[in-house]
Amino acid sequence: MTPRLQLDSDILNRIDGQGFLAPRGIHDLRSGPHSSAALGMSRSFAEHRPYTAGDDVRRVDWKVYARTDRLHLRAGEHESALACHLILDSSASMRYQGRRGLQSKHQFAALAIGSLAWLAHRLHDFWSVSSLSGIQSHRLPVAGGSSHLEASLALLGATACSGDGFWEHLQKESNRFSTSAVLVIATDCFDDVSVIHNSLTACATGGRNVILLHVCDPDELDLQTGHHATRFTGLETDQQIDTDCPSIRGAYRDVLRDHLKQLDTACHTLRVQRTLLSTNAMLGDALAFAIRQQRERHLTSRSDLVFLTDTPDSQRPPGSLS
Structure with a gap:
């Protein structure tokens, strides 16, 4: 039996x-609170998107193909009225x-x-679920x-980490x-900031509202993982490093803060919300905080499309890095 989350x-x-x-511009023409002005596939189509292998x-839309020589899909009401893509x-x-x-x-x-x-x-509401790595989707x-x-809970329960x-x-x-x-991305943000940016x-294109749930283990935030000699083994490579944690802890924290600062700058530029969550935090409180912040910023925004910026230190959720 497939494990279920x-x-x-x-x-x-x-x-x-x-x-x-x-995002603003969504009108209430169906039963959910995030409904769209777009109509279903048997009527008209408010938007198209490029064809991707597997669609x-x-x-x-072959009429569009005849005019442009490019493959595009008609987006029905269920797609243009989407509340969330969960990644x-x-x-x-x-x-x-x-x-x-x-x-x-x-x-977590x-x-x-x-x-x-x-x-x-x-x-x-409608939603999609995607589980991605470099070698699987x-x-x-x-x-x-x-x-x-x-089906969503079954997928999430069966997905393994790799690559x-x-x-x-x-x-x-x-x-x-x-x-x-609305795109919600749950990740540890372990990559070059230029790649993340x-x-x-690409994710924020077209008026998408991107929310980044930055998930970290407490050890990764303060390197309180060992008192003396410690061997680190890479999870994505076979590399092993022997080091003395207390002697490098200060330098590690400096590098981490620089990484987070660059990440905050990238998110601020793109108007993306980044909420840093520690795996020893109360997840219910953290999610409620992220939702509340999104709603508050949405209601106070003067722009036509609603995004979020980074969270002030005084308003960070429980378990996040100050």
Whole structure:
């Protein structure tokens, strides 16, 4: 039997009754709070997106192809009215779990994604789920309802970590995501900031509202993982490093702060929200915080499209790095 991700009732209780607000310009023509002015496939189509290998060829707009010599798909109401694309980093580095972490980064991130899928179902919204690494991809298309939630939890429960190259893969996948949608990306952000920036740029195109759930183990935030000689083994490579943690801890923290500063600059430039979450934090509180921040910024924004910037230190969720 395929393992199913088990949701936590405490987390669900913390986020119940909340929900991300869709980008402005979305109108209430269906039952959900993030509905779109677009009509279904039997009527007119408010948007198209480029064809990607694996898409249903029955949805190709051949009239557009005749005019442009390019393959585009017609986006039906379920796609243009989408509330959330939920994306899980399943690269090998996400397997890490230190002594203080309540679970591995991947388990923590999968639980966050699964809880948000439950919330979308609760709000009668549509969502998609993608689990990506450099060597694998597992995805569910845009849909809604109880059966889609069960399929989402089954996918999240069965996904294993392997390989690297999450951000390059995500950039290639970005054409699959609806415009004027909310993207939630759960990842440890372990890559060059330039690579992350390029991928986030592609994700934010077309008025998408991008929310980055930056998942870290407590050991990765302060290197309190050993008192003396410690051997580190790479999760995405076979490299091993022997070092003395106390002697390098200060330099490590300096490098980490520089990485986070560069990441914040990239997110600020692209108007992407980055919420740093530690795996020993209460996930329900952290998700409620992220949702609340998105809604507050949405309601106070003067722009036509709603994005988020980095979170002030005084408003960071429990378990994040100050």
